[in-house]
Amino acid sequence: MEKEFVKQLDLWHKKDKHQDIIIAITEVPEAERDYTLVSYLGRALNNEERYEEAIACLQSVQGQGANDPLWHYRLGxxxxxxxxxxxxxxxxxxxLRLDPEDRDIQMFLRLSRKDAGIHIDTESDAAESDSQEDQKLxxxxxxxxxxxNISLILSVGSYKREVFASRSEEGFEGNGYDWASLAAVFLEEQQPELAEVIRFDPEADMFVAYTNHKEAMLSFASAFKEACENDVLIHDLFSRAELD
Structure with missing residues (x-):
């Protein structure tokens, strides 16, 4: 597989051009697709919300993915x-067994256990089980x-789409990186005392903020959600966001 092809796939991924990735890889004869290409295809299918196809795609290289935490993560x-x-x-x-320090894996494992009704008896369950806080946020x-650590996550795509559409001609798409840019302006202007405490770790399809200070996160999460619901304020803040 040519390095230039992989570089192009990486560039499309960063720009959220997942359909271009799918088209390009499926044009390669199936017999000629190596593990890397199939993995990229599975990721792009996930990002296009074509989950059944992603599962089938990833399962086609199950043997090669057995010791790859990314393969298990994408399947999960x-x-x-x-x-x-x-x-x-x-x-x-x-x-997680293959990559115990990965925050995204930890996060999705907790969410999946919660949805499956699997209770893990730790103090941190208190934050997850607080249904009133979940509803509010x-x-x-x-x-x-x-x-x-405690994280605030958002699967991007539909929430506040109109905010990012207001600057679409500049390249904003409402992806996780754009949300992080918006949140950075919010912190700087609305909660500067937390600017050195709250960190961002976005992906194309997900906004993630994290910290090891629980009270700081609760304060940020509540205030940021309130700002998002204030159309005038959130548009004003976004007007000063910088494209990543």
Missing amino acids: YAYYYQDQSVQAVEAFEHA SPFKLVTHDSG
């Missing part, structure tokens, strides 16, 4: 969004981790 991701929580738990548990979700 597809199961999770197909509401197949038990299968998602199994996949994320495999991924929806569609954001608070997730606590055994490491002591």
Whole structure:
């Protein structure tokens, strides 16, 4: 496989051009697709919400993916969004055994266990089980981790789409990186005391903020959600966001 082809796939992924990735890879004869290409295809199918196809694609290289945490993560991701929580738990548990420090794996494993009704008896369950807080922050979700970190996550795409559409001609698409740019302006202007505490770790399809200071995260999550519901304020803040 040519390095230039992989570079192009990576560029499309960063620009959220997942359909271009799918088209390009499926034009390669199936017999000539190596593990890397199939993995890229599975990721792109996930990002296009074609989860059944992603599962079939990833399972076609199951043997090669057995010791790859990313393979298990992507499979778990597809199961999770197909509401197949038990299968998602199994996949994320495999991924975590292979990469115990990965925050995204930890986060999705907790969410999957919660959806599957699997109770893990730790102090951090208190934050997850607080249904009133979950309702107040929806569609954001608070997730606590055994490491002591607490994350605020959002699967991007539909929530506040109109905010990002207002600057679409500049390249904003409403992806996780764009949300992080918006959140950075919010922190700087609305909660500067937390700017050194709250960190961002976005992906194309997900906004993630995290910290090991629970009270700081609760303050940020509540205030940021309130700002998002204030159309005048959130558009004003976004007017100063910088494209990543």
